[in-house]
Amino acid sequence: MTVTLADVAARAQVSPATVSRVLNGNYPVAASTRERVLKAVDELDYVLNGPASALAAATSDLVGILVNDIADPFFGIMASAIQAEIGGPGGRAGGERLAVVCNTGGSPERELTYLTLLQRQRAAAVVLTGGAIEDAAHQAAMDTKVRKLADAGTRVVLCGRPPAPETGAIALTFDNRGGGQELTEHLIGLGHRRLGYIAGPEERTTTRHRLEGHRAALAAHGIEEDPRWTVHGRYDRRSGYEATLELLRRDPSLTAVVAANDSVALGACAALRDSGLRIPEDVSVAGFDDLPFSIDAVPALTTVRLPLAEAGARAGRIAMGREEAPPGGIASVRGELMVRGSSGVPRVS
Amino acid sequence: MTVTLADVAARAQVSPATVSRVLNGNYPVAASTRERVLKAVDELDYVLNGPASALAAATSDLVGILVNDIADPFFGIMASAIQAEIGGPGGRAGGERLAVVCNTGGSPERELTYLTLLQRQRAAAVVLTGGAIEDAAHQAAMDTKVRKLADAGTRVVLCGRPPAPETGAIALTFDNRGGGQELTEHLIGLGHRRLGYIAGPEERTTTRHRLEGHRAALAAHGIEEDPRWTVHGRYDRRSGYEATLELLRRDPSLTAVVAANDSVALGACAALRDSGLRIPEDVSVAGFDDLPFSIDAVPALTTVRLPLAEAGARAGRIAMGREEAPPGGIASVRGELMVRGSSGVPRVS
DNA sequence: TCATGTATAGAAAGCGCTTGCTGTCACGCT
DNA sequence: AGCGTGACAGCAAGCGCTTTCTATACATGA
Known part of the structure; x- marks a missing residue:
């Protein structure tokens, strides 16, 4: 047949x-x-016959890309850049590799299971994107898995993820802390003293780092933070909307809202508008990531641009062994503050 | 070892x-x-060892999902829904399958090559999303490939793609024509008589169908279309921005701009604003797809909602054989008109 | 009690490919 | 003439698993 x-x-x-x-x-x-x-x-x-040749040659041309949420452009952009470098058909690479993206949905179990599945397929390389989950047990399990993969010859690259020392994985980490700090300092520089913060899910490293940056900025300027000013939520618009209403309820005198990312910031904008507040005259808003739609918000969103495509491309090249790993296997990738219309001088109260 | x-x-x-x-x-x-x-x-x-068992059992647990642009939420949302049904770890399905998404970047060659790669891996199923390319040679090649896959036992499902008769593929097609027509009729109903149209790339079926719907609406209301009113571009914001400026240059008296999709519409909004025109007082704008960000535009975008997640889920289930194929192997999925702030009664000229 | 059935385990033949090793041949050198 | 050498090509042994067929051990009914 x-x-x-x-x-x-x-x-x-x-x-x-x-x-x-x-x-x-x-x-x-x-x-x-x-x-x-x-x-x-x-x-x-x-x-x-792929399986047959993979079996005989003890290698495969499969490369896995793990993302938290494939419907989120944050991951889509990175995945796209990674895939372009990995090769896939028509990529810059020579041999034809099957670059595949796996959607974990942010679930620890799925993350782990996908890794096993890729291990089972004897993947040539794996790129993990997005923040890690701060659960000791899960992290230990992940580290073990990653080390096992690395030992078996699979190259593992972390893109926009904190390093995992001793696992053999190369890490390209985003400087979320620095970006968060710079962003909040910009707002403080404009004169804001009462800043609300909408954080992401508690257990994610990204959430913590951005929040730490924010707090570092406040501390650096002698601003004492009111616990009511921070609300945790998901990384989506809806969450931003609800969290903003909550912040407003807790302290209507806030003059700025800093969001965990751009989607959340958009939700915040909607909530403010629906509450009859003008942006930035009454309340300034800031996001993070600088996704393509951020510039289309009205007013355009002040945010921190993360070089997602560049980082992804680099991660892809490293995964393919076409670029040297950074010294120590760890590189920090900085964001860039983008000041736009959504942030302004606070109203005089 | x-x-x-x-x-x-x-x-x-x-x-x-x-x-x-x-x-x-x-x-x-x-x-x-x-x-x-x-x-x-x-x-x-x-x-x-995945390859070994795939070889011995002559089947694999790989399922491929082809998308045009993974960084575009349109595809991200579908892919996510498909993947959730396929199983992947933690999915509703029982066995653990490796649902992988492949990014063709809209390139015909890559589309074909990915199909070959999946064929090589003896994929259990393949879901093709997004519009097809209207090139006779390419279409013939695709059809041949699809038939070959189907013959080899791989279930092939087309999601949001025109049917491919005689290939054995199941098709879930979006009613782009009907949606386009309904949308334009809404604008005509508001009183618009001079409507610009920003179409997608010429060679895509989606582009043609939406445009045909638009024209059908015009024809139904006895509006003669001025050739200057249509501009072709890519399916992105930038393209929408530029095309709108071009339309305005060609005919400043337009009272409405219909865009090929929401991203394009956002670009159109930006161009109009930058030209000092108000939405919808001076010019109404309409999009297509109803992606999540469309409701955050200011004013919120009038558009046609496509049930991307639902269609994806269904495609996924069909691919897994957990849902019966529609009669004749073809189903048409309708969009729903969402009237929002970006469309209004035209100014009296 | 013996034939028969039922449940469970093992032996072994591949699945389709890669690759180390072994030819084979034609050359050119001494 | 004799022989080392290089350039190809083929043999055959797996790669790690699945699955058919066979074997064993009881339990069962006549």
């Missing part, structure tokens, strides 16, 4: 070994022979 | 066959034996 290597060999009047070598191109084959083989391949419409 | 089935068998004092059967659970194994085996698996930290 299905065409096999042997069929091609028979048709080209050579041994299966020769066909294999022509197809893999890592052994000298006379031009005339090669041509005959390729002709047979074409005529029979032969397609290599 | 690596642990194999045989190692587990030795440790559990059973034959490899038994271990395999315990792991696959499709053959009676005494409870005590099963337990012994599982214990050994656990102790040795055994991970099945």
Whole structure:
């Protein structure tokens, strides 16, 4: 039924070994022979059996990309950049690799299971994106898994994720703390003294780092933080909307709202508008990430731009061994403050 | 070095066959034996060799999802819904399947190559999302490939894509034409008579269908279309911005701009604002898809909601054989007109 | 009691490919 | 003439698993 290597060999009047070598191109084959083989391949419409060759060669051309939420452009942009470098068909890379993205939905178990599945497939490389989960047990499990993968020859790269020392993984980490601090300092510089903060889910490293940056800025300027000023939520618009209403309820005198990311900030804007407040005259708003839509908000969102595409591309190259790993296996990637219309001088109260 | 089935068998004092059967659970194994085996698996930290079992069983647990642009939430939302149904770890499905999304970037070659790669991996199913490319040669090549996949036992589902008759693929098609028509009729109903249209890339079926719907609405109301009123571009914000400026240049008296999708519409809004025009007082704007951010535009975007998540989920279930295919293998999925602030009665000229 | 059935385990034959090793041949050198 | 050498090509041994067929051990009914 299905065409096999042997069929091609028979048709080209050579041994299966020769066909294999022509197809893999890592052994000298006379031009005339090669041509005959390729002709047979074409005529029979032969397609290599992936599992069989992976088994025999003990390697596979699968590369996994783990993302928290594939519907979120934050991950989409990174995944796209990674995939472009990995190769996939038409990528910059030579050999054809199957770059696949796996959606964990932010669930620790799925994260782990996908890693096992990729291990099972003997993936050539794995790129993990997005913040890690701060649960000791889960982190230990992940580290073990990652080390096992690395030991088995799978290259593991963390993109926008905190380093995992001793696991053999290369880390490209976003400087969320620095970005958060810079952003809040910008607002303080404008004169804000009462700033609400809408944080992401508590257990994520990204959440903690951004919040720490925010607090560092406050501390640096001698602003004592009111516990009521911080609300935790999810990384989505809805959460931003609700959290903003809550902040307003707790302290209507806030002059600025800093959001965990741009989606949350958009929700915050909507909530403020619905509460009859103007942006930035009454309340300034700031986001994080600088996703494409942020510039379309009205007013345009002040935020911290993360070089998602660049970082992804670099992670992809490192995963393919086409770029050297950073010294120590860890690199910090900085964000850039983008000051736009949503932040302004606070009203005089 | 690596642990194999045989190692587990030795440790559990059973034959490899038994271990395999315990792991696959499709053959009676005494409870005590099963337990012994599982214990050994656990102790040795055994991970099945995917390629080997795929080879031996002549099936794989890989399911491919092809998308045009993974950074676009339109695809992200569908992919997410599909993947949730396919299973992947923690999905509703039983067995653990590796649902992988492949980013074609809208390139015909990559589309084809990914299909070959998935064929090579003997994928269990493949879901193709997004509009097809209207190039006879490419379409023929795709159809051939799809038929070959289907013949080899891979279930192929088209989600938001025109049917491919005779290929054995199941199609869930979006009614782009109907949605486009309804949308434009809404604008005509408001009193608009001079409507600009920003279309997507010419060669995509989605582009053509939406445009046809638009034109059908115009024709139905006896409005003669000025060729200057249509501009083609890409499906992104930038393109919408530029196209709008072009439309304004060609005919400053337009009272409405209909965009190929929401991202384009956002670009259009930005261009109008930058041109000193108010929305909707001076010019109404409409989009398509109703992506999450559309409601955050100011004013909120009038658009056609496509049930991306629902359609994706259904496609996923069909791909897994957990839902019956629609009669004739083809189903049309309707959009729903969402009237919001960006469309209004035109100014009296 | 013996034939028969039922549940469970093992032996072994591949699945389709890669690759180390072993030819074979034509050359060119001494 | 004799032989080392390089360039190809083929043989055959797996890679780690699944699965068919067979074997064993009881339990059962006549």
